[in-house]
Every structure is written in C-alpha cells, then in structure tokens.
Amino acid sequence: MNLWLRLLYEKLTWRLRTRESWLAVGRRTYRVWPSDLDVFNHMNNGVYLTLMDLSRYDLGLRSGIWQKWNKLGWYPVVVASTITFRKSLMPWQSFDIESKVIGWDDQAFYFEQRFVVADEIYSKAIVRIRFLKRKRGILTPMEVLEGTGGWDGTRPELPQWVKDWSVSASLPKGKEAAPNIW
Secondary structure: OHHHHHHHHHHHHHHHOOOOOOOOOEEEEEEOOHHHEOOOOOEOHHHHHHHHHHHHHHHHHHHOHHHHHHHHOEEEEEEEEEEEEOOOOOOOOEEEEEEEEEEEOOOOEEEEEEEEEOOEEEEEEEEEEEEEEOOOOEEOHHHHHHHOOOOOOOOOOOOHHHHHHHHHHOOOOOOOOOOOOO
C-alpha cells in the first residue's frame, strides 16, 4: 500500500516540481514513513530500492522523457543493482535521493543513486537499466538516445569498477544453467 500511495502522489504532483533534464542530477525529497521500517526501527533495505524506482520515475516525468517513452511503447527495467549502506534512515527522517545517468555500454544505462541527509551520503547504489518495447524486443542505449533527442555534451566514461561489476553480476543468457559456486 505504501508504494501505491507514493506512486499516486508522484503521478499527481510531478508538475509542481521544477523541470529537469533526465541527463542531469535529479533530486527528490522523501520522508521515512512508519510503514518503511523493519524490526530494527530503521528503513528496511527493500524500501531503498522501491524509493529509487520512484525517484527515477519522478525524474522521467519531470524531464518529459517518460511521456516520450510511453508514446513509443518503451519502458525501463532494472537488470542489476548494488547498494552500499553507511547510515540508517530513521522514522520520520527527511532525505533526498539524487539520481544521475553515469554512463552506458552497448546494452544498458547505468544510474548512480544516493540517499543524502544534510549533504551527507547515507547510502549509494548503482543500477543497471535496459529498455524494453511493449511489443516485444530490447532497445540499445543508442536507440533510446536517438529516439529521444540524443545526449547533450560529452558522453560520460563509465568507471572501470562499474564495468567489472556489470560483468560479474550478469547471469547466463537464455536457458543456460547458472554456474554453481557452492
């Protein structure tokens, strides 16, 4: 229920926030609700991922890019993510989520998302995102960029550690058996 209320709020209020470029740093303020808490009375780790989704959605709406993707029948899906926690977010605490495209390869875009309180990073995540077509099929980042106006400026260089992480986090393709590490 918590997600649906926040999603509805995003959908109804995004026009009241400043317009953003989807290629810039998107910032969105949230608050820890009681329904976000785990048994240790801090924000549950799964809620971080949910709020990251909402923050990227907000950036897409505010930039106008979400509406273009929707008309084209395209939608983003998370294929991998990694998150590091430094400090807990506590009940009713306000925080910002900063979201930015940090680069892409031939298959996916990479976002960095940070949970920030008073200019201090509490948590940081890297998210690998692919684009799918509603009528079946996968889009490359170049197809997404060409279909939505391109990239302004110099292409960001994806950090080597992110490239390495992406390779190590990938699963086998198709019906190939996953490697057994046990």
